[in-house]
Amino acid sequence: MAKKKILIKKEKKIQVDDKERVISGFEKHYVDADKDFHTKHGIISKKDLLKKAGSVVKVKNHEFIILDPVFLDHYKRIKRMAQIITLKDIGAIIANTGITKDSVVLDAGSGSGAIACFLAMLAKKVISYDIDKSSLETTTENIQSLGLRNITVKEGNIYSYTKINEKNIDIFVLDVPDPGKAIKTAQKVLKIGGFLVIYLPNITQVQDFVKELPEELLIEKTIEVIEREWAVDAKRSRPKTKDHGHTAFLTFVRKLK
Numbered sequence: 001m002a003k004k005k006i007l008i009k010k011e012k013k014i015q016v017d018d019k020e021r022v023i024s025g026f027e028k029h030y031v032d033a034d035k036d037f038h039t040k041h042g043i044i045s046k047k048d049l050l051k052k053a054g055s056v057v058k059v060k061n062h063e064f065i066i067l068d069p070v071f072l073d074h075y076k077r078i079k080r081m082a083q084i085i086t087l088k089d090i091g092a093i094i095a096n097t098g099i100t101k102d103s104v105v106l107d108a109g110s111g112s113g114a115i116a117c118f119l120a121m122l123a124k125k126v127i128s129y130d131i132d133k134s135s136l137e138t139t140t141e142n143i144q145s146l147g148l149r150n151i152t153v154k155e156g157n158i159y160s161y162t163k164i165n166e167k168n169i170d171i172f173v174l175d176v177p178d179p180g181k182a183i184k185t186a187q188k189v190l191k192i193g194g195f196l197v198i199y200l201p202n203i204t205q206v207q208d209f210v211k212e213l214p215e216e217l218l219i220e221k222t223i224e225v226i227e228r229e230w231a232v233d234a235k236r237s238r239p240k241t242k243d244h245g246h247t248a249f250l251t252f253v254r255k256l257k
C-alpha cells in the first residue's frame with residue numbers, strides 16, 4: 001500500500017457583530033504521500049506531505065496539520081459491500097466478550113470483512129466464512145490493504161454444520177440473515193464458556209432466534225447501542241442534530257456444555 005498521511009484543517013471562524021461565522025469548515029483528508037495533493041485551497045507538495053507528524057503546512061492562508069495514520073484511519077477507508085457492523089457495535093462486542101490476544105474468533109458472513117479485520121487487530125486468529133465469492137474477494141482485498149496476517153477467509157455455508165470443522169472457538173460472531181439456522185454450528189465450534197454474538201436489525205428476529213436456542217446455550221443479554229454525538233464548543237453544548245439511527249440488536253449467548 002502507498003504511504004498515507006492524514007491532513008487536518010481546523011474550522012475557521014470570524015466574529016461578525018455579536019455572531020460567530022464559520023468561514024471555512026473542518027477538513028480531514030486521507031492522502032497518498034507519494035504524490036502532490038490538490039485541496040480546494042491549493043496544492044500541497046509531496047515533499048511537504050512527508051514532513052513529520054505535527055508539522056503545519058500552509059496553503060494560501062489555510063493551515064493543514066500533518067498526521068501519520070493509525071489503524072482506524074486505514075480501517076475507515078476499507079471497501080464496503082454489504083452493511084458493515086458499526087464501530088459503536090464493534091465496541092460493545094469487544095467489551096461484552098472480553099476478547100484478548102489469545103482469543104480465536106469465527107465470523108460469518110464475512111461481508112466486507114469489517115468486523116473480521118477489526119477483531120483481528122486484537123485477537124490471536126480470526127476465521128471468516130461467506131457463502132458469496134464476491135464478498136470473499138472484497139474481504140481479502142481489505143485484509144491485504146490493512147496488512148493483517150491472522151485472518152483466514154473460507155467459502156462456505158455457515159448453516160451447514162457438518163461442513164464447518166473449526167473447534168474450540170472463543171467468540172463466534174454471526175451477521176447472517178437467519179442465525180437460527182447456525183445454532184448447530186455454534187454448538188459444534190464453540191468451546192465451553194465461549195460466546196456466540198448475534199447481530200440482527202429487528203427485535204422480532206431476535207425473538208425468533210431466542211425461541212430456537214437449546215438449554216446449553218445461555219442468553220446473557222440482548223442490547224441496542226445508541227450513540228449520541230454532541231456539538232461542544234465555546235457557544236454550543238448540545239446533541240448534534242443528526243439522525244441517531246438504530247443499527248441492530250446484539251445478543252450475547254454463552255455455551256454452557
Ligand SMILES: C[S@@+](CC[C@H](N)C(=O)[O-])C[C@H]1O[C@@H](n2cnc3c(N)ncnc32)[C@H](O)[C@@H]1O
Nearest residue numbers: 085109111112113114115130131132157158175
Ligand atoms: C451484512 S453482511 C456481513 C457484514 C460483515 N459482518 C462486516 O462487518 O463486514 C452478510 C453476509 O453474510 C453472507 N451470508 C449470508 N448467508 C450466509 C451463509 N449461510 N453462510 C455464510 N455467509 C452467509 C452474505 O453473503 C453477506 O456477505
